[in-house]
């Protein structure tokens with residue numbers, strides 16, 4: 001059985017052998033893309049290379065990229081703990097061609113890696129192509145020998161990728177692994193495709209067009225390749241597991257969480273341990289890349305992730321802050337591949353400990369309020385927006401934490417009512433604002449920053465945290 005660390009190296013070595021430059025993961029906070037909350041795919045650090053704004057001294061690259069999908073266009077937060085295949089933080093393995101090789105080679109590289117190097121049973125594999133992409137279908141037949149019924153044509157945007165309203169775009173082809181009949185879910189394109197039987201392991205994007213304006217799309221003279229494979233998903237396949245949370249890495253984290261709480265990951269407690277393990281990774285990697293919990297922007301996404309995990313720790317009966325105690329297990333599992341975790345360990349530990357210590361002061365009282373308010377409710381009922389807002393405002397419950405807390409009972413939250421209450425409070429705050437308060441805080445910040453430098457003030461060198469070696 002190969003562990004996650006070995007699988008990552010096998011992937012990168014394979015592409016290195018095939019003429020690719022192995023490039024380190026970029027930090028989770030995008031450097032030059034203010035529209036993007038977090039890096040959510042391997043291609044992000046190469047955007048300008050694909051558009052031609054930037055050139056590199058290589059035309060083939062391969063990476064294991066840290067990704068977070070917990071906000072913005074891709075948000076898998078609500079899936080975590082409930083599907084077998086989603087994380088908020090995961091690693092995307094990828095190979096890229098910048099106007100070098102194209103469709104045929106991309107399919108060949110992918111097929112050879114998974115069937116020869118990794119030795120996956122070809123009978124268990126099937127692929128999708130964009131409905132008009134006869135070329136890709138033809139290569140799958142020629143290279144992989146797949147029969148027609150295992151090359152599924154999809155007409156939706158799932159199989160057509162675009163960088164934005166304009167820019168590079170093109171059809172994609174996804175590779176699926178069939179985990180077997182016992183698991184609910186249908187093949188891609190079928191009505192129950194969202195089940196977990198057929199799991200997408202690798203997405204190949206064929207960037208062959210450029211969208212010039214809304215109406216005009218031209219063929220690129222030198223098309224490119226962008227691919228992404230979820231490391232945790234391929235590890236599950238290679239370790240004979242159906243579920244990402246059963247791979248070596250997650251088992252180690254879940255074991256740490258079981259030991260620290262004295263509660264087994266069984267029955268109703270299973271999801272909590274999974275959420276904790278997942279959110280531990282997301283929080284720690286975000287902190288290592290310089291994000292700190294706050295009430296807005298990226299920092300608020302981090303805070304939401306942390307607090308969700310903390311509610312699950314409370315559910316498991318943890319009497320003391322839990323998350324910081326799991327950091328050593330994470331560093332043991334992933335510190336070698338990501339030295340920023342080792343460098344950031346003290347900051348990660350302190351940040352988790354402080355946030356949980358503070359949140360625990362209001363968490364229990366908030367939960368009491370919540371259970372009083374929903375005492376007589378049953379599945380299909382809805383919690384009023386005022387109460388959800390009070391939980392937010394007085395007890396520090398992000399809206400999604402309240403929703404997550406009620407989810408198992410089938411109770412929803414009136415989000416419109418919540419937003420109305422929030423707007424009202426903001427209007428009141430504006431009306432009462434006497435000036436100077438905010439500016440004074442800013443002035444303090446800048447004067448400290450001037451004295452010691454921003455990074456030092458944060459107690460952490462973000463440049464160093466990038467894992468760029």
Ligand code: ATP
Pocket residue numbers: 069076085086087088089090092200201202203228229230231232233
């Ligand atoms: P899905 O349809 O399963 O949500 P996706 O099509 O959104 O996946 P892509 O954007 O194509 O995913 O990302 C490339 C690869 O990254 C996927 O094939 C999958 O292996 C992996 N991946 C995507 N999202 C996640 C996630 N939340 N957790 C773990 N792996 C993921």
Ligand code: MG
Pocket residue numbers: none
């Ligand atoms: Mg998805």
Ligand code: MG
Pocket residue numbers: 158174200
């Ligand atoms: Mg998909």
Ligand code: MG
Pocket residue numbers: 174200203
């Ligand atoms: Mg995909």
